[in-house]
Amino acid sequence: MMKPVTKYILASSLIAILGITMFGFYSLNRYHDSEATHERERLEISIRTFWQLLAAKGEEYRVVDGKLLAGDYEVNGNFELPDKIQAIFGGVATIFMGDERVSTNVLDAGGKRALGTRLVGAAHDAIFKQGVSYRGTATILGSSYLTAYDPIRNRQGEVVGVLFVGVKEGEYLARLHVMKMHLTLVLSGIVAGSVLLMTLMGLSMRRVEAENENQGRFQQTLLDTIPTPVFFKDANCRYLGCNKAFEAYVGFTREQLAGKTPHDLWPKELADRYQQQDRALLENPGMQAYETVVRYADGTLRDAIFNKATFNGSHGAVGGLVGVVIDITERKKAEVALEFQNLLLSTQQEASLDGLLVVDENARILSFNRRFVEIMGIPPHLAESKDDGPVLEYVTSRMVDPEGFLEKVRYLYLHRQESCRDELVLLDGKTLDRYTVSLIGADGRYYGRLWSFRDITERKVAEEEAKSAYQQLLDIVEFLPDATFVVDREKRVIAWNRAMENMTGLKKEDVMGNGNHIYSIPFYGEPRPILIDLIDEDLDVVSRDYTTIKREGATLSAEARVPAFRNGETRYFWGTATPLFDKSGNRTGGIESIRDITENRRAEHEKSRMEAQLHHARMMESFMVRLGHDLKTPLTPLFALLPLVRQRVADPNLKKMLDICCRNIRSIKELTDKTRMLVKLSYDIKPYELEYIPLYSAANECLAVRAGLLADKNIDFRNEIDPALVVQVVPDQIKELFANLISNAAYYSPENGLVRISAEQCAETVTVSITDNGIGVAPDHLELIFDEFFKVDESRHNLEASGLGLSICKRIVRNHNGRIWAESAGLGQGTSILFTINQRFAGIGNGEKEMVANG
Structure with missing residues (x-):
């Protein structure tokens, strides 16, 4: 027959075991909810970051020729953004064109990127039927994910694609499974220990006298089966015994531990700490629990919780203490990892270039980052109070259109499913890009709203400057003396100056906005590529239609012969074409100037003819110099001797003949001298x-x-x-x-x-x-x-x-x-x-x- 005391002890122990077990599973469920909430928050930050990265490529989304474009950035087959999100947050990311995956790091069964696969299920219905974002679990290619989907809209508000981030449920629950395993082991150890202790206590009461020795061996055997280290000390802090797990922990056997104090076994600093804790418990009998770092026998440092309790001797006085050492190293690592994730999220929020504001389902402020305070200029005392009313009143007072601002805010709070993007103008001249999205859980519950504010003042100013610069370019092009036209990246004419009109006979209004090589028709009678279309081609290709080709950097210059220009006359043109780029280095089009060099070519031909004549004249001058020299040599003695001969001649007729010879010699000499003079005068x-x-x-x-x-x-x-x-x-x-x-x-x-x-x-x-x-x-x-x-x-x-x-x-x-x-x-x-x-x-x-x- 079991004694009442024994029944009471067993019942109390059973209740304690049940309480510990229930507390353990309650804590596990709470941790599960916390992990799920954390992952949802992490996904929201991930998809916001994804939006920011995509917006940085271009804020106008459209589908052109079967390609999804963000500004000028082509998304199809470009994995830069999904892979960057995966590198920062883990998980997977995808950009859909319509409901087709065109940029993703989701892998199919063959381990390849799942390009061309389709969006299906509840997320598809939410995006394309209801036009709203989707948050919740979804099955993707056979695997279950915790997901976040946002629609991508063009300027007309039409859904042209989807932005997605997600994480496999198995991945984010892995830590939970580890914790569950450890908790189960701990609870099992505690329950097993408690059961064994209960068993020992029962056996001790029933066989305290008859089977004392056998009972001790049995209890020790039971203790050795417990995986958690357990030890016993007397009232003087000397070890009485321990189980196998404790032996492995300290590296000593029971025989080596028995009768020893901490100072006999451990370094003084550690022994003092152990003895101080033991004395405190023995002086104040009851329970004691504390966390500390211990060094296992293998030399590793582990986080552990010591649970101790005193027990009474046969006379009712404190007989000693029993202790259990629970290794919580893995739990601590999980806590540190969780703390790091929270710190990472808060740091990312503070590091964001956008002002972020989060409100709950009742529009009460939950949090905002430093950038939000800076953009809105919120006074420090308001920022610290986080009082919804005064903060909203202050922000509204800074708007150029406060009524319109409040009306939009109220509308979005009433229409919880809607997201919105617009621009706000502040009284100080700032322009803000405002974006807001609802925070909706997987179960459809509305948790609040996220507001994002980006200062785009400089961008707006830059856009105005760009417009002004573009108009200046058009004005400059208009009054250039050479025939000049400009095309955009689709080769549509966007500038056609007056000189171009005069050269081609085509009026500006007839060509502006037109493509299909309309600018070539006046020259060749048909649409065909000309110099501006050949900027990127090899010179071998350019040389098929052009001569005298020059390339300096990206600028291409060449000469073209047009055999039947306008009135059928053959004309020669010199063209110079170069691409145009924006500040980011993206090509925006091209410009070409054309000059009619027909007269120049004729002048060059005439110059060549004149140079040939000059060369001939130089040859004649050389000949004349040689001739003058050759004539002077025989004339000089004749010029001197004939007068002497005439003096000695008596015949009058012969004298007349000599006079004639002298005159002719003088004429020849004069002609020779003048010829040489002409040659001499030919030099500068x-x-x-x-x-x-x-x-x-x-x-x-x-x-x-x-x-x-x-x-x-x-x-x-x-x-x-x-x-x-x-x-x-x-x-x-x-x-x-x-x-x-x-x-x-x-x-x-x-x-x-x-x-x-x-x-x-x-x-x-x-x-x-x-x-x-x-x-x-x-x-x-x-x-x-x-x-x-x-x-x-x-x-x-x-x-x-x-x-x-x-x-x-x-x-x-x-x-x-x-x-x-x-x-x-x-x-x-x-x-x-x-x-x-x-x-x-x-x-x-x-x-x-x-x-x-x-x-």
Whole structure:
């Protein structure tokens, strides 16, 4: 028959065991709920981060040619954003185009990205039928996930895709399963220990006298089966015994522990701590529990909870204590991991560039980050109070449209399922991008609302500046002298300037906004690629239609021959095309300028022809120099010897014949000298040859040299040049010029004729005139008299006149960058030879001299 005391002890122990078990499972369920809530919060932060990353690529979402675009960012087959979310938060992430996965790190059964698979189930209905976000569990390719889905809308509010993040239920419950296993083991140990203790106590009471020794062995065996370390000490803190688990923990056997105090076994610091705790319990009998770090026999440090209780001896006094050591290392690791996750989430919230505000289902403030306070300029005392009314009142007071702001807030609180994105303008000039989404659990419960505010003031200013810059570009393009047009990235014409209209005959309104190579039709009669379309092509491709190709960086320049341009005439065009980029380096289009170089090509052809003629002339000059040299060699002795021969000849007829020979030799010598003079005058003037001389004096010197010729014909020669007029010239050339012009005037003037030399200055130009009243020049000969060997009166066939005098004058004037010409009223009306020179010499090239000299 069981005694009442024994029944009471067993009943109390059973109740305690049940209580511990129920508390353990209650704690496990609470931990499960906490983990689920934590994962949902983590998913919300993950999908918000996903939105921010996607918005950074572009905030306009649209489907173009079967591709989902975020701004200019192509999502299809681009795994950058899902993989970045996975790297930050773990789990999986997907971007859908419609209900098709186009960017994902969800893997199919073959371990490949599940591209092309479809969204199905409750999430599909919520997004595409109800137009709302979905939060909850979902089966994806055969696996159960805790998920968050948000619709992606275009500017018209149409759903064009879905943003998804999720985590396998098995992954986030893994920690729970570990905790459950450890808790089960601990509870099992406690229950087993309690059962064993109860058993020992029962056996002790029933067999305390008869089977004391057997009972002790049995109890020890039972204790050894308990996986949790258990030990016993007496009232003097000496070890009485322990189980196998405790032996493994401390690294000593029961025999080594028996009768020893902590100071006999452990280092002093550790022994003092153990003995202090034991003394405190023995002096105040009852229960004791504390957490500490212990070093196991294998040297590892472990977190443990010591549960101790005193027991009474046979006389009712405290006989000692029994202790149980529970290893909580894994639980502590789980707690640290959870704390880290919470810290990570709070840090991410504080590190966000957006102002974040979270309210509960009753619109009461739960939390907000520092950025929200900064953007809204909330005073510190309001921020610290987190009082809903004053904070909302203050924020509303900062709005340009406070009524509209409040109306939208009230509407969204009433329509809990709706999300919203719009812009707010503050009184201080800020522009905010506001986005809000409901916080809805997997069971559909409404937990509150998340508000996100982003300061987009700089972006708005940049957009306005971009618009202004674009208009400036259009204005610049419009007034460029070259024909210029601009296209966008779809090759649609967005600028067509006035010069382009004049060149092609196409008006701006006929081409603006049009694509399909409309800009090529005026040149080739059909739509086809031209230079602006070949910027990225290899030069081999460009060379099929263009010549003289140049590429500098991204700019392409080339020449094109258009055989039948507009009126059917062959024209040549020089084109320069380059791409256009935005601030982010994304190509936005291209610009091409076209110049008609047909006349340039003709000028180049003419230049080539003139250069060939010049080369021929140089060859002739070389020939003339050689000829002059070869003629001078035999003429020199003849010129000296014939007069001597004539003196010794008595025959008058023979003397006449020798006179004729002498005159012809002089003519040949003069012709040779003038020819060599022409060649010499073909070279540019050197700076050191120039001098400032009075024109009056130069003319007088030449008159003095020709005094005999003037006297023979009794010619009145008048020098009317201002003696003070000074010019910078080559003196010998100017004197040769005057000598030839004076001789020419005297030669063609009648007996008792009049020759006048005058000069007029206009600014830096001096015009000199030598006028006679001689035989005159026919109008059709005025341009010819400066050509080599041309003679006004061929009928006279005057051998003494070389026909090179005026040609030499032309060369001299050309060398001084001047112009020479003749004026005459006709035959018998006299002639004026005029030339210009600059008062101060300014050198130019031979080609330009030729043009100047010819007028």
